[in-house]
Structures are given as C-alpha cells and as structure tokens.
Amino acid sequence: MAQLTSRIKEAREASLVLAALDTGTKNNALKAMAAALDGNRERILEANRKDVSAAEEMSRRGEMPASLVKRLKVDDEKISGMVAGIEDVTRLEDPVGETMSALKLDEGLTLYQVKCPIGMLGVIFESRPDVVPQILSLCLKSGNGVAFKGGSEASNSNRVLFDVLTEAAYSAGVPRGAFVLMETREDIGAILGMHGDIDLLIPRGSNEFVRYIQENTRIPVLGHSAGICHVYVDDEADMDIALAVTLDSKVQYPAVCNAAETLLVNSKIAGGFLPMMAKLFKESGVEMRVDARAKAFVPKDVAIVDAKDEDWDAEYNDMVISIAVVDSLDEAIGFINRHGSHHTDAIVTRDGGRQSEFVRRVDSADVFVNASTRFSDGFRYGKGAEVGISTNKVHSRGPVGMEGLMIYKYVLIGNGQVVKDYVGKDAKRFLHQRTDERYGG
Amino acid sequence: MAQLTSRIKEAREASLVLAALDTGTKNNALKAMAAALDGNRERILEANRKDVSAAEEMSRRGEMPASLVKRLKVDDEKISGMVAGIEDVTRLEDPVGETMSALKLDEGLTLYQVKCPIGMLGVIFESRPDVVPQILSLCLKSGNGVAFKGGSEASNSNRVLFDVLTEAAYSAGVPRGAFVLMETREDIGAILGMHGDIDLLIPRGSNEFVRYIQENTRIPVLGHSAGICHVYVDDEADMDIALAVTLDSKVQYPAVCNAAETLLVNSKIAGGFLPMMAKLFKESGVEMRVDARAKAFVPKDVAIVDAKDEDWDAEYNDMVISIAVVDSLDEAIGFINRHGSHHTDAIVTRDGGRQSEFVRRVDSADVFVNASTRFSDGFRYGKGAEVGISTNKVHSRGPVGMEGLMIYKYVLIGNGQVVKDYVGKDAKRFLHQRTDERYGG
Numbered sequence: 001m002a003q004l005t006s007r008i009k010e011a012r013e014a015s016l017v018l019a020a021l022d023t024g025t026k027n028n029a030l031k032a033m034a035a036a037l038d039g040n041r042e043r044i045l046e047a048n049r050k051d052v053s054a055a056e057e058m059s060r061r062g063e064m065p066a067s068l069v070k071r072l073k074v075d076d077e078k079i080s081g082m083v084a085g086i087e088d089v090t091r092l093e094d095p096v097g098e099t100m101s102a103l104k105l106d107e108g109l110t111l112y113q114v115k116c117p118i119g120m121l122g123v124i125f126e127s128r129p130d131v132v133p134q135i136l137s138l139c140l141k142s143g144n145g146v147a148f149k150g151g152s153e154a155s156n157s158n159r160v161l162f163d164v165l166t167e168a169a170y171s172a173g174v175p176r177g178a179f180v181l182m183e184t185r186e187d188i189g190a191i192l193g194m195h196g197d198i199d200l201l202i203p204r205g206s207n208e209f210v211r212y213i214q215e216n217t218r219i220p221v222l223g224h225s226a227g228i229c230h231v232y233v234d235d236e237a238d239m240d241i242a243l244a245v246t247l248d249s250k251v252q253y254p255a256v257c258n259a260a261e262t263l264l265v266n267s268k269i270a271g272g273f274l275p276m277m278a279k280l281f282k283e284s285g286v287e288m289r290v291d292a293r294a295k296a297f298v299p300k301d302v303a304i305v306d307a308k309d310e311d312w313d314a315e316y317n318d319m320v321i322s323i324a325v326v327d328s329l330d331e332a333i334g335f336i337n338r339h340g341s342h343h344t345d346a347i348v349t350r351d352g353g354r355q356s357e358f359v360r361r362v363d364s365a366d367v368f369v370n371a372s373t374r375f376s377d378g379f380r381y382g383k384g385a386e387v388g389i390s391t392n393k394v395h396s397r398g399p400v401g402m403e404g405l406m407i408y409k410y411v412l413i414g415n416g417q418v419v420k421d422y423v424g425k426d427a428k429r430f431l432h433q434r435t436d437e438r439y440g441g
Numbered sequence: 442m443a444q445l446t447s448r449i450k451e452a453r454e455a456s457l458v459l460a461a462l463d464t465g466t467k468n469n470a471l472k473a474m475a476a477a478l479d480g481n482r483e484r485i486l487e488a489n490r491k492d493v494s495a496a497e498e499m500s501r502r503g504e505m506p507a508s509l510v511k512r513l514k515v516d517d518e519k520i521s522g523m524v525a526g527i528e529d530v531t532r533l534e535d536p537v538g539e540t541m542s543a544l545k546l547d548e549g550l551t552l553y554q555v556k557c558p559i560g561m562l563g564v565i566f567e568s569r570p571d572v573v574p575q576i577l578s579l580c581l582k583s584g585n586g587v588a589f590k591g592g593s594e595a596s597n598s599n600r601v602l603f604d605v606l607t608e609a610a611y612s613a614g615v616p617r618g619a620f621v622l623m624e625t626r627e628d629i630g631a632i633l634g635m636h637g638d639i640d641l642l643i644p645r646g647s648n649e650f651v652r653y654i655q656e657n658t659r660i661p662v663l664g665h666s667a668g669i670c671h672v673y674v675d676d677e678a679d680m681d682i683a684l685a686v687t688l689d690s691k692v693q694y695p696a697v698c699n700a701a702e703t704l705l706v707n708s709k710i711a712g713g714f715l716p717m718m719a720k721l722f723k724e725s726g727v728e729m730r731v732d733a734r735a736k737a738f739v740p741k742d743v744a745i746v747d748a749k750d751e752d753w754d755a756e757y758n759d760m761v762i763s764i765a766v767v768d769s770l771d772e773a774i775g776f777i778n779r780h781g782s783h784h785t786d787a788i789v790t791r792d793g794g795r796q797s798e799f800v801r802r803v804d805s806a807d808v809f810v811n812a813s814t815r816f817s818d819g820f821r822y823g824k825g826a827e828v829g830i831s832t833n834k835v836h837s838r839g840p841v842g843m844e845g846l847m848i849y850k851y852v853l854i855g856n857g858q859v860v861k862d863y864v865g866k867d868a869k870r871f872l873h874q875r876t877d878e879r880y881g882g
Contacts, residue, residue, distance in 0.1 A: 016778060020801035097801075103823055109812060111822060118834045119804065199834040220661060220835050241857035248859035337457060356882030359852050360461035360538075363560065371550060371855030380863070381552060381851070382544055382873035393559050393640040394661050395836040398851040410822070410839040411800050414812030416682035418689035422821070432823035441797030 014178035015145025036168035117143035126205030227257025234349035235268035293325035455619035456586025477609035558584035567646030668698025675790035676709035734766035
C-alpha cells in the first residue's frame with residue numbers, strides 16, 4: 001500500500017511533465033502504443049486465456065454470469081478494435097494550450113485563459129479489458145496522469161495490456177511512471193484518501209459501487225450512481241411519436257442508465273394513448289407497474305401490476321416500467337425533479353411553449369424533446385470517446401468526453417506591470433478589451 | 442435546525458422556478474432591490490448602529506480589532522455603493538440560456554449545450570454587510586437559489602439588508618423562499634450535510650475556516666484555503682522589472698492571498714539582484730527569511746533571519762518574505778509545485794522559452810510573466826463581480842465571477858427519432874455537424 005501511495009505521488013510529479021508535452025510527442029507515443037498492441041497480440045491473447053479459463057470455471061460453478069465471461073474474452077478482432085480506438089484518439093485535436101478567452105487588461109498586459117489538463121486522475125472501471133487502451137490513450141492525449149483499476153476478473157489481461165502500452169509510451173518520451181495500474185480492492189481504499197494527490201475520480205460500475213466511492217472520499221467524483229429517466233407524454237403529443245419514443249426509451253436496451261424507468265401521461269390523452277402503449281409494451285414483454293389512474297386505461301387483456309410507492313424511485317434496468325397519470329405539465333416537471341436522478345428526461349409534445357418550459361425547468365443533465373432518452377451517450381453526442389455520464393452540477397454534466405479531463409489556467413503576460421499603479425489617486429485604468437489573440441507560449 | 446433544513450429544501454424547489462425566469466423579470470427584480478435599498482436607508486443605518494456599538498464595546502474590551510469595527514460600519518455612501526453594485530449586476534449579460542455549442546446529429550435532430558444555473562448555493566462569508574446585496578444580486582441574475590451566512594458581528598445589518606432585498610425581489614416576481622439567511626454557527630454545521638439539496642458551497646474567510654468546510658462536507662466547495670504565491674527571478678530577468686514586480690507582489694497589500702510569500706532567485710544573478718532587492722525590502726519594512734545561499738548576497742547592514750524549513754510552506758499575510766536561491770528554472774518550477782498553494786506564481790524573465798516552460802509546468806490557477814502576483818483578482822480580470830478565488834482543479838479555477846455559478850444542460854430537439862434506427866444492420870449514420878444555431882426555447 002505504501003508502495004502504491006508513493007507510486008501515485010511519483011505519477012503526480014510525472015503528470016506535471018506530461019502536461020507540458022507537445023502534441024507531436026504525444027501523437028508519436030500514441031502511435032507507438034498502437035504498434036505495440038499490434039505487435040504483442042500473442043502475449044495479450046495468452047494472458048486473456050488465463051482470465052477467461054478462470055472465469056469459465058467460475059461460471060460453471062454458477063459464480064459468474066455467462067454474459068460476463070463473453071465480455072471478458074479478447075480475440076484478434078478485439079485487439080484490432082483497440083488499435084483503431086487508439087488511432088481515433090490520436091486524431092482528436094490536442095486540447096492542451098487552447099486559448100479559451102483573451103482580455104487586454106492594459107497596453108502590454110494581456111490575460112489569457114488557457115486550457116490545461118486537470119492533473120492526476122483516478123479511474124476505476126469494473127469492466128472489460130478494452131477499457132485499458134481507451135483510458136490510457138485519452139489520458140495521454142489530454143496530458144493527465146492516471147491511476148487505473150479495471151475489473152479483477154480481467155487482471156491478467158489488464159496487466160499485460162497496461163505493460164505493453166505504457167512501455168511503448170515511456171519509450172516514446174512520455175514521462176516514466178505517469179500511469180499506475182491498481183490491482184486490488186485495497187488499492188481503491190488507499191486512493192480514496194489521496195486528495196491533494198489525485199484531482200478527480202472517475203468510477204464506473206454498479207450504482208452501489210459508485211455511491212460507495214462518492215460517500216468515502218473528499219476527491220471530486222465524476223459520474224452518476226443512478227439513471228432514473230422519464231418520458232412525459234403531453235396532451236399535445238403526436239401519438240405516433242409518443243408511442244415510438246416511449247417504446248425505444250424503454251426497450252431498445254433496458255439494462256443501461258439512459259433507458260426510461262417511468263412513463264408519465266397527461267390525463268387529457270391517457271384514454272387515447274395508454275391502451276395503444278400498453279399493447280406495445282405487452283408485445284415487447286415489458287412489465288407495467290401502474291398507478292390507479294393509469295390502470296383504468298389499460299385494456300383488460302393486458303397484465304399489469306399495481307405500482308407501490310417505491311416504484312417511482314426505482315431503477316429497474318430491466319423490461320419493467322412504472323406508469324403514472326398527471327394532470328399538467330407542471331405536475332410532470334415536479335414529479336421528474338422529485339423522483340428522477342437528474343440524468344435524462346424527455347417530453348413528447350408539439351407545443352413549443354411547453355417544450356421550452358420542460359427544458360428550462362427539468363433539472364437534469366440531458367433534457368430531450370420528441371426523442372428517445374437512449375440518445376444520451378458520448379458516442380451519439382459525437383464526443384469521439386466517452387469518459388462517463390455525469391449527473392454532477394459542477395464541472396461536467398451529461399455524457400463527458402475528453403473535454404471533461406481538462407481545466408484551465410489564467411496566464412498573464414506583462415512587461416513589468418505592478419498593481420500599485422492601478423490603485424489610489426491617478427490610478428491607471430484597466431482597458432478590459434476582449435481580443436482574439438491566442439496565447440502562443 | 443429542522444426549520445433551516447426545510448427552508449433550504451423549499452429554496453431548492455424555488456430555485457428551479459428561478460432558473461427559468463426570463464431576463465426582464467430578473468432585471469426588474471434587481472431594480473426593485475436597488476430602489477428598496479435606497480428607500481430604506483434609515484432602517485439599514487439603524488440596524489447597523491446596533492452592530493457597530495456592540496462591536497465598539499468588544500473592541501474596547503480588546504476582543505475585536507479596530508479595523509474590523511471600521512469595515513462593519515455602514516453609512517450613506519456605502520449604501521449608495523451597494524445600490525451601484527446591484528445596478529452593475531443588472532447590466533451584466535444574462536448567462537442563462539446561452540447556447541455554448543450546437544451539433545446536428547441528423548436531419549431534424551439537434552443537440553444544444555445550453556448554459557443554466559447550478560441550482561442551490563451555500564455561501565458563507567465571514568465579512569462585512571456589503572456582501573449581502575452583492576451575493577443576492579449575483580445569485581438572482583444567474584438564476585441560483587442561495588443559503589447565505591455573513592459575519593455574526595454584522596447580524597443586525599445582514600438581517601435588515603436581507604429582508605429589504607428579498608421582499609423587493611419576491612414582490613417583483615422572484616419565487617418566494619429562493620433566498621435563505623443563515624444566522625448561527627449551528628446553521629453552517631447543518632448545511633454541510635445537505636448534499637443533494639445544496640449543489641455548491643462557497644466559503645470565504647480565514648484559511649482555517651475554509652479548510653474546516655472542505656474537510657467536513659461532501660458538497661463541492663469552491664475556494665481556496667491558502668495563498669502561498671511565488672516570484673521567481675530568472676537569470677534572464679530585466680533587473681528593473683524584477684525589482685518592481687517582486688516589491689509590488691509583496692508589499693502592495695500583504696494581508697491578502699495573492700501577495701507573494703516566497704522569492705526564488707537564480708544563482709547566476711543573485712549577486713546582482715539580491716543586494717538591491719534587500720535594500721528595497723528593508724526600506725519597506727519587510728522581514729526577510731533567507732536560506733544560506735541567499736544570505737551570502739544580502740548586504741551586512743540589512744537585518745535578516747535564517748529561514749527554517751517551515752518558512753517554505755508558510756503564508757505570512759504580512760510584511761515577511763522567505764527567500765531562496767535556486768540553480769535553474771527546473772528547480773524553481775519544482776520548488777513552486779511542491780511548496781506553493783497552486784494559487785498565483787510569477788516568473789520574471791526576458792527569455793520566451795523559459796516563459797512558456799514556466800507557464801506550462803507550474804501547476805497553479807494563475808501563472809504570470811513579468812507582472813505582479815497582485816493582479817490575480819476578479820475585478821482586475823474584468824469579471825464585474827468576484828465570487829471568490831479557486832484553487833480547485835475542476836469546474837472553476839483562479840478568480841471566479843458569475844460564470845462560476847453556471848453549468849449547462851444538453852438539450853436534444855427531435856421529431857420522433859429513436860435509437861433503434863441508428864444501430865445494427867442498415868443503421869442510420871449520425872451527421873455530427875457543428876452548427877451556429879442557437880437554442881431558442
């Protein structure tokens with residue numbers, strides 16, 4: 001543990017050098033990493049076979065779902081996918097050094113707001129080996145050091161991938177030690193106390209896992225612990241759109257955080273909409289948990305369940321949906337802000353005024369009009385790479401790409417100016433002129 | 442306490458309505474607040490007289506410095522200043538609803554990143570009554586609810602200012618209850634546990650106070666607990682600039698966080714620079730705490746103190762400076778990153794390469810070239826109003842204005858699009874075209 005702590009402190013030092021690397025060096029390192037993956041296929045596959053056979057053994061004993069074993073498996077095609085992923089990151093524009101704004105304070109005194117890496121990240125993903133090259137390449141391109149922990153069931157694969165990639169990067173000029181692999185649960189416990197050394201934690205995994213991280217560290221945490229998304233069907237909704245958007249939001253991939261868990265229907269159209277929607281849900285095998293008012297509109301031949309209070313705060317991640325009838329847009333907005341997880345919520349309506357009221361008042365990272373909640377995703381948002389989805393109210397919100405790994409510094413370039421000249425009698429006045437000048441240093 | 446908690450929960454509800462208020466209503470409310478201040482001068486002065494006479498009593502007993510009594514005092518001119526401050530905020534552009542970026546995902550499916558308030562703030566300022574109108578007007582204009590606590594010695598003044606201002610705002614259409622005044626230390630303890638209800642805490646006061654807040658809450662905290670700023674005089678420095686910038690950084694106003702605490706001098710020019718600098722410091726009454734190498738360059742007639750280890754990590758906020766000699770830019774950068782508080786650090790050099798290396802590698806919110814550290818300030822940065830100075834690595838860094846009270850939401854406007862059509866065989870492809878369109882809702 002002491003060793004992990006000191007490796008992370010070294011990584012923090014190295015990250016300060018990494019932050020200042022030029023784009024060419026970083027891209028060359030990324031190319032070296034892609035080539036190293038390509039050139040070490042047998043070594044990677046061999047390590048992965050160990051993980052997979054251990055997982056298969058667990059699966060036979062009923063200790064691991066078959067789907068997890070499948071996701072764990074790396075083959076030649078997956079390695080090629082990892083190589084392509086690194087090449088994608090290589091092509092992303094280097095955000096470091098970008099001038100976000102510039103202000104002429106006075107003649108010869110210009111203030112630049114310049115984008116820079118956050119510094120040292122802690123990334124904890126309970127997941128498949130593909131994530132190792134993805135995280136390392138993103139951190140390198142954005143100039144951040146990282147302490148990374150992947151899923152324990154992939155530990156052999158993760159170790160080899162990490163070694164192959166970091167050796168290539170270090171040989172190409174990346175400061176040695178900027179990337180740290182964590183391998184045990186105890187490692188996670190240790191880094192939670194390292195505020196001051198780690199600037200941002202990015203956990204991905206079960207809701208319980210993310211909540212545990214959030215509740216046990218003073219380091220800022222980027223992410224979300226729940227995805228309770230709503231679709232509200234307004235009385236001015238187009239019926240075809242309402243049916244299609246609601247169905248897609250629920251059934252297109254119910255296991256994920258941006259799938260809908262609750263459907264709210266305006267009472268004025270519940271009689272027209274709910275019977276059709278209930279039939280579609282029935283055909284798709286969706287269990288409906290309905291309040292008393294919604295129940296009245298479901299055809300007798302469709303099986304339903306009476307919703308309990310806890311259903312309005314439940315994230316099913318499954319083919320289950322809770323349904324309530326509301327009397328107004330105002331009631332729907334209040335319901336969503338109270339029961340939702342501030343992730344993604346959609347309204348279906350043709351009325352422009354209600355669209356914008358919903359958008360302005362729903363307190364969620366992603367607020368959609370006449371579109372499926374399932375669009376809430378870094379790839380669909382065109383981010384190139386997704387770091388996670390945030391329900392935080394500061395820094396980054398919604399799907400987060402490389403931009404979420406960046407902050408800025410203020411750079412003031414003068415030629416000897418002192419504050420004394422700008423105060424008191426005969427004080428010089430500030431110009432405060434916006435300028436398009438870029439910081440060139 | 443239970444009452445405070447429920448008032449803050451009500452304020453959070455009200456803040457969701459406040460977030461959606463149009464600019465006209467907000468500006469009218471601000472005008473009403475300014476008029477109410479102007480029309481209630483006698484009531485404000487009377488309340489302030491109570492605070493001042495209690496403070497004078499404490500001052501006579503030696504329990505309060507006279508400077509604090511002076512800062513507490515409100516007179517007609519100060520009220521006019523408060524009115525002018527609200528008028529300044531009224532003129533600031535409304536940031537809510539601004540489109541930060543827009544991306545056409547497909548025909549008829551556009552994603553907007555739209556600026557919005559963070560939500561519910563907790564602002565704890567150990568300070569003078571002037572801050573009440575400043576914070577309330579900033580929160581109103583930015584659409585945020587706030588629970589505010591001012592200095593206890595100003596409690597009568599704060600209460601009257603708060604009542605006058607909020608009554609005016611509520612009468613002009615601001616949702617009643619969006620602003621809460623906290624009055625006791627116990628109130629602060631209570632809100633520290635209200636993550637989920639309060640989105641961001643902004644404490645200002647002593648280092649100990651800010652650190653206490655940071656260490657006792659899971660709510661994100663914006664601010665800084667220390668200001669250990671450096672000036673590094675490189676061997677390529679212009680001597681006049683080095684003398685002027687170093688002197689101003691230390692003596693122009695030593696009590697504040699952006700004053701320099703440590704001077705680093707390159708050994709190649711220490712023999713030329715330090716004797717002159719030491720004379721200037723002596724003339725200004727600055728105590729010098731020097732390392733062994735610096736000591737050798739200080740003229741015999743200038744009194745100095747041997748620096749102890751703890752001097753390199755000390756924030757004096759006084760007419761004291763620690764001085765060390767270093768052999769290279771690299772050593773200076775390492776020293777600053779190790780001992781500084783990531784606030785504001787300056788280099789004096791004519792060499793462009795060293796300027797940019799310093800800027801890129803010093804891990805501070807504000808990195809200056811040939812200018813005094815004292816420029817690090819919201820007013821000087823042209824922000825109109827300053828919320829605080831942040832040494833955080835996420836969200837906001839350096840002097841923070843109203844922009845630090847904002848976050849964004851993603852608004853997706855479609856006409857019935859579903860994710861099912863964008864996956865699998867024959868999947869529709871995303872366009873991901875940047876567009877200049879603004880969200881108009």
